[in-house]
Amino acid sequence: MRKLFLITAVLFTAFLLLSAGGCSRKSPAKTADMDKIADEIVQQVKFTDQLSAINLKTVTKLYDLDSNSLVKAKVYESTGATAEEVAAFEAKDEKAAEAVRSAASRRVEDQKAAFQNYQPKEMAKLKTPLLVQKGKYVLLVVADDTAPAKDIADRFLS
Amino acid sequence: MRYRRRRFPSWIRRTVLFLVCAVSLCALAGGIFTLAEKIVVLETGAAPSSTAPFPPPVSFAPSSTASFSSPPVSFAPSSGSSSALPKEVSDVPDFSLPPRSAPQSAPPSSAGKPAKNPGWFDDAVLIGDSRTEGLELFDGLGNATYLAGKGLTVETVYTSPIIKLDRQRMTVMQALKQKKFGKVYVMLGINELGWSSFSTFLSDYGKIIGDLKHYQKGAPIYLQSILPVSAKKSASGGIYTNEKIRHANDAIRKLAQQNQVCYLAVDTAVRDVSGALPEEASTDGVHLNAEYCKKWCDYLKAHTEVPNRK
Numbered sequence: 473m474r475k476l477f478l479i480t481a482v483l484f485t486a487f488l489l490l491s492a493g494g495c496s497r498k499s500p501a502k503t504a505d506m507d508k509i510a511d512e513i514v515q516q517v518k519f520t521d522q523l524s525a526i527n528l529k530t531v532t533k534l535y536d537l538d539s540n541s542l543v544k545a546k547v548y549e550s551t552g553a554t555a556e557e558v559a560a561f562e563a564k565d566e567k568a569a570e571a572v573r574s575a576a577s578r579r580v581e582d583q584k585a586a587f588q589n590y591q592p593k594e595m596a597k598l599k600t601p602l603l604v605q606k607g608k609y610v611l612l613v614v615a616d617d618t619a620p621a622k623d624i625a626d627r628f629l630s
Numbered sequence: 631m632r633y634r635r636r637r638f639p640s641w642i643r644r645t646v647l648f649l650v651c652a653v654s655l656c657a658l659a660g661g662i663f664t665l666a667e668k669i670v671v672l673e674t675g676a677a678p679s680s681t682a683p684f685p686p687p688v689s690f691a692p693s694s695t696a697s698f699s700s701p702p703v704s705f706a707p708s709s710g711s712s713s714a715l716p717k718e719v720s721d722v723p724d725f726s727l728p729p730r731s732a733p734q735s736a737p738p739s740s741a742g743k744p745a746k747n748p749g750w751f752d753d754a755v756l757i758g759d760s761r762t763e764g765l766e767l768f769d770g771l772g773n774a775t776y777l778a779g780k781g782l783t784v785e786t787v788y789t790s791p792i793i794k795l796d797r798q799r800m801t802v803m804q805a806l807k808q809k810k811f812g813k814v815y816v817m818l819g820i821n822e823l824g825w826s827s828f829s830t831f832l833s834d835y836g837k838i839i840g841d842l843k844h845y846q847k848g849a850p851i852y853l854q855s856i857l858p859v860s861a862k863k864s865a866s867g868g869i870y871t872n873e874k875i876r877h878a879n880d881a882i883r884k885l886a887q888q889n890q891v892c893y894l895a896v897d898t899a900v901r902d903v904s905g906a907l908p909e910e911a912s913t914d915g916v917h918l919n920a921e922y923c924k925k926w927c928d929y930l931k932a933h934t935e936v937p938n939r940k
Binding site: 520521522524526530533534549550551552553554582586587589590591 | 767794
């Protein structure tokens with residue numbers, strides 16, 4: 473009888489050891505589709521300019537990014553009449569995402585410098601961009617009202 | 631006094647023992663399954679979702695300038711010297727193709743009219759204002775380099791450090807001194823429409839052509855016509871009228887003729903029958919959307935020849 477309890481105790485201990493890590497994450501890693509986020513923002517947020525998607529090569533040039541640090545990027549640019557922009561990135565990892573976030577900050581600063589004497593009214597948008605990073609995901613939105621974009625980002629990324 | 635253990639009936643003991651063993655086995659199986667799941671996640675590289683709180687929106691303080699240029703391609707053109715070009719190459723130029731070496735892959739997003747010379751723009755530089763910036767965003771010109779910035783004029787080509795090259799800021803002309811290109815495309819003039827002296831515009835433009843010939847020796851130079859604005863914009867009473875643009879384009883064509891460089895009437899690619907930019911081409915009547923940038927791009931790709939010496 474005592475042996476039986478000993479065996480039971482060993483089995484319980486083994487179970488606890490094996491399941492300790494697993495219990496902390498019950499579901500597989502959640503992923504976000506940045507294409508969908510960017511598309512939905514372009515559809516739902518009010519923009520004054522016409523936004524069009526640009527290719528990945530142009531994205532990496534524009535943001536001065538290494539394409540190897542990106543898994544996916546969907547960027548919509550305005551015609552140049554405004555500073556409006558939607559840029560959604562999935563970086564390789566969280567560290568790469570930090571670099572993408574910095575690049576997005578630089579992009580906003582560059583746009584401010586370019587627009588301040590050219591179209592000063594665009595400065596209001598550039599002073600209050602939506603720039604968020606969650607894990608390996610980075611999102612930049614330049615628009616008059618970024619609140620709807622924030623809601624979409626929260627829904628997809630939270 | 632010796633404690634006497636109380637014994638339960640054997641059927642109860644067996645039942646309890648059975649239940650304990652069953653639960654233990656189930657628990658062990660669950661643990662192994664969880665471990666296996668973790669191993670699979672690691673092997674497939676599926677990244678865990680971050681549990682970090684969602685950061686708040688960030689606002690920024692203003693700082694410096696920008697524009698972008700891609701890494702240069704530094705080979706000299708296989709043929710074509712600016713001094714050898716015919717005096718005027720206009721809408722329907724009488725080009726014949728000189729032999730060219732090693733055509734490269736076609737631009738990725740070039741649809742419509744096929745490029746005559748795939749890879750032609752890989753060693754080309756395009757100089758211009760915000761409209762040229764737009765072309766950079768929506769182009770299909772392969773690896774072309776852009777030295778463009780908002781509000782660029784024939785004067786600020788020399789004075790505004792709007793170009794970021796190798797993480798350094800410089801003027802367009804400084805960038806042109808540093809890098810050698812195979813072809814040079816220029817579109818300037820719309821921001822100068824309000825200048826009080828048109829002759830100053832022309833003399834400054836002429837100086838640019840001279841410096842381009844000096845710093846980009848041997849590279850064919852293409853002066854592009856100024857693109858029209860929409861009829862609505864033209865009629866709005868500002869400085870941007872299509873009449874002024876036509877006048878300026880006539881002068882630019884003559885300037886090209888005098889300096890023996892090419893003139894490309896790119897305006898013909900985007901204008902409507904009245905000579906204006908169609909309303910659907912732009913939100914502000916000036917800057918082209920992606921569809922019309924593609925038309926502009928297609929025009930450039932269809933006019934890639936270097937004129938033969940005659």
